[in-house]
Amino acid sequence: xxxxxxLAALWxxxxxxxxxxxxxxxxxxxxxxxxxRTRFRGKVVVEAVVALPLVLPPTVLGFYLLLALGPNxxxxxxxxxxGGHALAFTxxxxxxxxxxxxxxFVVQPLQDAFSTVGRRPLEVAATLRASPLxxxxxxxxxxARPGFLTxxxxxxxxxxxxxxxxLMIGGSIPGETRVLSIAIYEHVxxxxxxxxxxxxxxxxxxxxxxxxxxxxxxxxxxxxxP
Amino acid sequence: xxxxxxxxxxxxxxxLDAELSVPDRGVTAIFGPSGSGKTTLLRxxxxxxxxxxxxxxxxxxxxxxxxxxVPPHQRPLGYVFQEASLFSHLSVKANLEYGYKxxxxxxxxxxxxxxxxxxxxxxxxxxxxxxxxxxxxxxVAISRALLTSPALLLLDEPLTGLDLESKAEIVPxxxxxxxxxxxxxxxxxxxxxxxxRLADHLVLLxxxxxxxxxxxxxxxxxxxxxxxxxxxxxxxxxxxxxGHDEAYELTQLEFPGGRFNVTRRDLEIGQVVRLRIxxxxxxxxxxxxxxxxxxxxxxxxxxxxxxxxxAQVMVRLSAGGAPILSRITRRSADSLQLTPxxxxxxxxxxxxxxx
Numbered sequence: 001x002x003x004x005x006x007l008a009a010l011w012x013x014x015x016x017x018x019x020x021x022x023x024x025x026x027x028x029x030x031x032x033x034x035x036x037r038t039r040f041r042g043k044v045v046v047e048a049v050v051a052l053p054l055v056l057p058p059t060v061l062g063f064y065l066l067l068a069l070g071p072n073x074x075x076x077x078x079x080x081x082x083g084g085h086a087l088a089f090t091x092x093x094x095x096x097x098x099x100x101x102x103x104x105f106v107v108q109p110l111q112d113a114f115s116t117v118g119r120r121p122l123e124v125a126a127t128l129r130a131s132p133l134x135x136x137x138x139x140x141x142x143x144a145r146p147g148f149l150t151x152x153x154x155x156x157x158x159x160x161x162x163x164x165x166x167l168m169i170g171g172s173i174p175g176e177t178r179v180l181s182i183a184i185y186e187h188v189x190x191x192x193x194x195x196x197x198x199x200x201x202x203x204x205x206x207x208x209x210x211x212x213x214x215x216x217x218x219x220x221x222x223x224x225x226p
Numbered sequence: 227x228x229x230x231x232x233x234x235x236x237x238x239x240x241x242l243d244a245e246l247s248v249p250d251r252g253v254t255a256i257f258g259p260s261g262s263g264k265t266t267l268l269r270x271x272x273x274x275x276x277x278x279x280x281x282x283x284x285x286x287x288x289x290x291x292x293x294x295x296v297p298p299h300q301r302p303l304g305y306v307f308q309e310a311s312l313f314s315h316l317s318v319k320a321n322l323e324y325g326y327k328x329x330x331x332x333x334x335x336x337x338x339x340x341x342x343x344x345x346x347x348x349x350x351x352x353x354x355x356x357x358x359x360x361x362x363x364x365x366v367a368i369s370r371a372l373l374t375s376p377a378l379l380l381l382d383e384p385l386t387g388l389d390l391e392s393k394a395e396i397v398p399x400x401x402x403x404x405x406x407x408x409x410x411x412x413x414x415x416x417x418x419x420x421x422x423r424l425a426d427h428l429v430l431l432x433x434x435x436x437x438x439x440x441x442x443x444x445x446x447x448x449x450x451x452x453x454x455x456x457x458x459x460x461x462x463x464x465x466x467x468x469g470h471d472e473a474y475e476l477t478q479l480e481f482p483g484g485r486f487n488v489t490r491r492d493l494e495i496g497q498v499v500r501l502r503i504x505x506x507x508x509x510x511x512x513x514x515x516x517x518x519x520x521x522x523x524x525x526x527x528x529x530x531x532x533x534x535x536x537a538q539v540m541v542r543l544s545a546g547g548a549p550i551l552s553r554i555t556r557r558s559a560d561s562l563q564l565t566p567x568x569x570x571x572x573x574x575x576x577x578x579x580x581x
Contacts, residue, residue, distance in 0.1 A: 120311055123274050126298040127305035128325030129374055135299075138324075142315040 006199060008175045009183040016179060017159040020098040024106040024155045032110030050107050053100060062168025065097050069169060089171050097165045106155040113147020114140060146218045153214045157207050227285050233270040235277040242266045242434040248427055250285050253404055253411040255421040258431035264414040268380050272305050273298035284378055304371030304379045308386055310363035312355040318366055319351045325374035335375040345369045345399050361392030365399060379411045385420060400424055418458055422502050423580045447542050447549040449532045454540060459505040461550045467493045483545025484524040488577055500580040505540060505551035507575040512562055514571050522574040526550065528564050543572055
């Protein structure tokens with residue numbers, strides 16, 4: 001069965017993915033809403049920046065994060081000035097990296113969902129006395145529900161599958177920054193194929209089940225009717 | 227009390243620059259060809275579109291002027307969109323309650339039972355919005371708008387896109403609305419038939435400008451307006467049911483110009499109904515003809531003649547003050563020597579009873 005260190009890696013991975021997804025839903029929802037609704041011309045710039053992690057090698061992102069979060073980086077210095085310590089090689093640093101790395105996987109499905117909802121239902125809600133926040137919460141969010149589910153699952157799964165960024169800014173501190181993908185890599189390095197199989201196979205099944213759930217659910221909850 | 231508006235919306239190729247003043251009671255139809263800005267005008271009144279230096283006053287309340295723009299959700303209006311736009315994530319009942327719950331109880335004047343009964347949506351309450359027919363969806367949307375107890379009801383072509391059967395199903399409900407509620411209605415339409423049935427007032431829109439506005443019967447018979455011309459030119463009369471002829475199965479209706487006999491309808495004595503008379507169904511004679519099959523003959527005064535192409539003439543007549551149109555050939559007009567002020571007899575071949 002799983003060893004204690006592998007279990008710790010599993011726990012760190014789930015904690016990281018869960019926290020990242022939560023933060024991304026909270027930050028990504030207003031961002032996606034703005035992107036879906038704005039007529040501001042500069043929005044393409046924001047869209048391109050959001051999509052960057054899709055094309056950038058994770059090591060590039062990790063490298064710059066390492067510089068920024070490290071003791072000599074701007075964020076690292078700020079943290080130390082505030083009485084904290086640099087975020088590189090900490091769990092908090094991993095969360096920051098994961099949020100950036102998985103950003104497009106959350107923002108894009110949400111933006112698509114909000115675009116599909118369109119303006120009409122919100123206008124209808126406005127004529128039925130709902131304030132802007134009220135109609136966002138009672139009309140836009142429920143109608144975009146399939147988008148939220150897709151965003152959450154993709155954000156979670158993508159964070160679980162993260163490797164390059166973690167390697168760059170997290171290292172492999174057991175119980176702190178050693179996640180499953182790193183653990184698998186190390187098992188293979190040490191020629192412990194049996195233990196690598198256990199983790200790799202588990203991840204494979206988990207990822208498949210999560211995607212199956214998304215597609216299954218989105219069939220049941222079709223977006224707005226024609 | 228009136229609804230006064232001066233609204234400008236600029237959308238590049240299209241611009242709306244509408245100034246109008248309509249009574250804040252009854253049904254006012256906003257009528258015009260597609261692309262004339264009817265929907266944009268309605269959206270601007272609802273606050274869904276905002277243009278520069280607009281002005282809008284409904285009764286005593288200013289909704290928009292130089293320093294004021296009341297956002298849509300704070301305007302006491304009901305809006306029914308062209309497609310019903312029910313919330314697909316809510317049940318029919320929850321759709322109805324959506325606006326109702328957001329109105330403070332003391333401001334509610336339309337109660338659930340009333341709105342539900344008025345539009346016959348009771349049997350639909352437990353249904354899923356997806357399973358409703360087009361007509362049913364539109365009835366739910368109208369009830370939902372009414373349940374916000376609006377001071378003004380805006381209907382944007384609520385019958386467009388519905389098949390004839392659904393239209394026929396909704397019109398009676400709209401007529402009941404008209405009779406039972408004292409909410410002023412602005413009704414966008416491009417259908418002369420709907421306008422004739424439902425409107426008390428008419429605003430004619432053309433290329434984003436208000437061409438004319440006024441009381442429906444006057445507007446239909448004004449020679450300077452497009453409605454006066456063409457094959458569909460018509461007049462509308464209001465008449466009171468005064469009796470039934472049991473032997474011949476006829477219903478008698480009285481209007482200021484005389485008494486109509488129409489095929490018997492189940493109407494109560496005293497009920498006021500609307501009659502539509504197409505200009506092409508009215509012929510003129512100098513003498514009161516006795517030996518004719520036409521039942522409805524009234525003495526009228528010629529008010530105005532207008533050429534209608536090379537061969538025809540449109541004549542506006544006054545039947546005891548009520549305007550009627552007659553379209554005849556120019557040759558007949560000449561041989562009868564029709565001039566304004568001349569007294570003749572109008573023979574009306576067909577009368578359509580609209581309610």
